[in-house]
Amino acid sequence: MTDTEPSNASVLVVDDDPAFNRVLARALSQRGFETHCATDAEQALVLARARMPEFIVLDLNLAGVSGLRLIRPLLEASPDARILVLTGYASIATAVDAVKLGATQYLAKPADLDAIINALRAGEANPDIKPGGAPMSVDRLEWEHLQRVLAEHDGNISATARALRMHRRTLQRKLARPPAAE
Amino acid sequence: MTDTEPSNASVLVVDDDPAFNRVLARALSQRGFETHCATDAEQALVLARARMPEFIVLDLNLAGVSGLRLIRPLLEASPDARILVLTGYASIATAVDAVKLGATQYLAKPADLDAIINALRAGEANPDIKPGGAPMSVDRLEWEHLQRVLAEHDGNISATARALRMHRRTLQRKLARPPAAE
DNA sequence: TCGTCCTGTGACGTTTTGTCGCAGGTGAAC
DNA sequence: GTTCACCTGCGACAAAACGTCACAGGACGA
Known part of the structure; x- marks a missing residue:
């Protein structure tokens, strides 16, 4: 395709x-x-x-x-x-x-x-169709997930870190470092 | 029961x-x-x-x-x-x-x-299951992404690593280490 | 048989994480 | 105005993971 x-x-x-x-x-x-x-x-x-x-x-x-x-x-x-x-x-x-x-x-x-x-x-009649496009990188995936959960917590970094069960310091480091453009 | x-x-x-x-x-x-x-x-x-x-x-x-x-x-x-x-x-x-x-x-x-x-x-599906309130952890999200892309590449670890622009060794380490249960 | 690619794996320097804690700001309650 | 609880920015350090390199052997197609 x-x-x-x-x-x-x-x-x-x-x-x-x-x-x-x-x-x-x-x-x-x-x-x-x-x-x-x-x-x-x-x-x-x-x-x-x-x-x-x-x-x-x-x-x-x-x-x-x-x-x-x-x-x-x-x-x-x-x-x-x-x-x-x-x-x-x-x-x-x-x-x-x-x-x-x-x-x-x-x-x-x-x-x-x-x-x-x-x-x-997926599941179309023709199984020979190969998945197209490059998959999201792991960095991009994580970044978007973090951004979405952060938005749901009104920008509250501590609450977001708790929801993700991640250390607040780590979350702050990640938020300071957007993924490379793709 | x-x-x-x-x-x-x-x-x-x-x-x-x-x-x-x-x-x-x-x-x-x-x-x-x-x-x-x-x-x-x-x-x-x-x-x-x-x-x-x-x-x-x-x-x-x-x-x-x-x-x-x-x-x-x-x-x-x-x-x-x-x-x-x-x-x-x-x-x-x-x-x-x-x-x-x-x-x-x-x-x-x-x-x-x-x-x-x-x-x-368990018999029939339960449509009353609430979609979970807790967001996925970053480890789980990454694991699901890796599994999905690996499936799209028919289990080929080298091709999956290239598609994700990740080193093959790193991908292998990650695949050997499923995320903790949630 | 040969070439190409895949896979498993160890080693090592580099980078990141987990953890701890300090310091100061903010907002609500009193 | 004061107190309390929570948030946030940030540095430091040990531990863990990553990026990289490379070896070895298997699988598959030509």
């Missing part, structure tokens, strides 16, 4: 963060996908029925509702859809349940566009 | 470490299970056919073969068996693959006896 191959597949992006939806939808559009966005469960189900997307990218932390509860209704609305769960709170337990409920793939945030597209395409 | 309820269900324990098999089989027997052990794939398939166990506890690191490759043949040999994957190298990537291949549960080693029995008995 080349980067520029238009696929015309449609993707419904479901995340309660509108900014995240916009960014991901735009990036997927640039790769040739037709995209729709929903920020809550109801919207997601309406769009799943109306648009019959080929793929659904589903966050697990929707306002007031677990994305796991949405998998079956989404599949009822769009029986042929393939669901990629994309979550900032990934765990093996929720990955197992998500797949049992009908998701076809599961990724932890942070994930870059190539990783998301690779995951969407 | 009480701890002491004799279930008489049969369990096939498949692990390449005979000592592990003995310890787990003995503990399960004490809880009323009828147990059988196999230390390799061939043995496992023979016992799966001969004994038709209700449960199979399957390690992923069998000598010369990935336990993932054993799931389908085991289900062919014992169609009604429920397979619990139990591995010291647990990752979301292999958990997703295991469930897609037909495993009904997946646990990281070390797991205590109660966790194993609960996992054996």
Whole structure:
């Protein structure tokens, strides 16, 4: 698969963060996908029925509702859809349940566009398609994870270090040293 | 279910470490299970056919073969068996693959006896599981990323190291050291 | 058989981490 | 205004990990 191959597949992006939806939808559009966005469960189900997307990218932390509860209704609305769960709170337990409920793939945030597209395409009929793009470096992955958890703690370095079970000094050193550009 | 309820269900324990098999089989027997052990794939398939166990506890690191490759043949040999994957190298990537291949549960080693029995008995997915509140540790996040990229490169450590722009020696050290349980 | 690549592994200098603790700032409660 | 609890910046040092190098042997395709 080349980067520029238009696929015309449609993707419904479901995340309660509108900014995240916009960014991901735009990036997927640039790769040739037709995209729709929903920020809550109801919207997601309406769009799943109306648009019959080929793929659904589903966050697990929707306002007031677990994305796991949405998998079956989404599949009822769009029986042929393939669901990629994309979550900032990934765990093996929720990955197992998500797949049992009908998701076809599961990724932890942070994930870059190539990783998301690779995951969407995993399990396609043609297993010879190779994963495209360079994976995120470990430094970049860590940096984005730290930034996200820091944002969730309102910039509080001590609380972030505790949440990550990392020494505060170490976190400060890492925060002072962004990863190299890629 | 009480701890002491004799279930008489049969369990096939498949692990390449005979000592592990003995310890787990003995503990399960004490809880009323009828147990059988196999230390390799061939043995496992023979016992799966001969004994038709209700449960199979399957390690992923069998000598010369990935336990993932054993799931389908085991289900062919014992169609009604429920397979619990139990591995010291647990990752979301292999958990997703295991469930897609037909495993009904997946646990990281070390797991205590109660966790194993609960996992054996777990049936349907639980959509009420809350996505975990705690963010992933940096070690766990890195481990999941390495496992996912390694899977994308068909287990080729040299190619994975190049893709991640990490020294092969460093990657090998990291792969030998799974992150602590959470 | 040969070439290429992969893999396991040890060794060593360099870098980073974990830990400890000092010092000063901030905001809430009283 | 004072006190308390917590946050933050930072230096120092021992321990741990990394980056690098290289050896050795296996696997696979030509």
